[in-house]
Amino acid sequence: MIRLVIADDQAMIRAGLRMVVETAPGIEVVGEAADGEEALAVTRRLRPDVLLMDIAMPHLGGLDAARRLLADPHPPKIIMLTTFDTDDNLRASLRAGVNGFLLKTSPPEQLIEAVRVVASGDALIDPAATTRVIASFAALHEPAAPPELAALTQRELAVLRLLARGLSNLEISGELEIGEATVRTHVARVLRKLDLRDRTQAVVFAYEAGIVRAGQRDRRRERPC
Known part of the structure; x- marks a missing residue:
């Protein structure tokens, strides 16, 4: 309850x-x-x-x-x-x-x-x-990539980018062609590495860092290098 x-x-x-x-x-x-x-x-x-x-x-x-x-x-x-x-x-x-x-x-x-x-x-x-x-x-300031980003893998960065665009774990799973449980694991690692409380703070971080920008709406598949 x-x-x-x-x-x-x-x-x-x-x-x-x-x-x-x-x-x-x-x-x-x-x-x-x-x-x-x-x-x-x-x-x-x-x-x-x-x-x-x-x-x-x-x-x-x-x-x-x-x-x-x-x-x-x-x-x-x-x-x-x-x-x-x-x-x-x-x-x-x-x-x-x-x-x-x-x-x-x-x-x-x-x-x-x-x-x-x-x-x-x-x-x-x-x-x-x-x-x-x-x-x-x-729009309040120019994005600046913080040093904490260096701790993320390419896969985790891709997950953060999609998360910041408002995609659910299920939608991220489809975009990256990985299991939903794997997405949850990546999200948890991103939050831990960036010392963020939850997805809401992750969205703010991504926009502040310039990982995504206002108005971006492309849904092309993102693949790690």
Whole structure:
């Protein structure tokens, strides 16, 4: 059973989110919070698997609450909810290491999928948000290849490049013609070698390093040298 806390300053939004997720088997809403300070207290007391939190809340914003929780010894998986009008906060959340982003306009099935995906240890960014967030993030500076890249094999670099373009493990498996379990192994090695928390941070790293650039959408097969 996935234990979930919902944090949003609007009671009707919280009620709607609860209604959606409680229709899905295997997900239980164990608590709610109306602001960032309350989200901290409720989350630390109940220790849910996943925290679904609005990025803009009174008293303490969702981003600051996420930063504090992610500094805890055993933080929950965090999905940020947004209306997508605060690009700077979204970029900062990516750097902080949240596990997912979801637009408040996303369909119910996508919300349920997001909760399950991040609970399993993966990361998820709403497809409608990915292009704009990453493009604006990458435009902040000129890409520079960090020295950590030298630790990656050609295969791992290919996996990172495809991961950064938003491909799932199954899609990467098809692109590189390797097993899905092998993809998971490569992803784990990439994260470990680059000292990254999850796939979300890997996407940011890839754009910062210039491994992929905003607007790239070619799906040609990539093969290691």
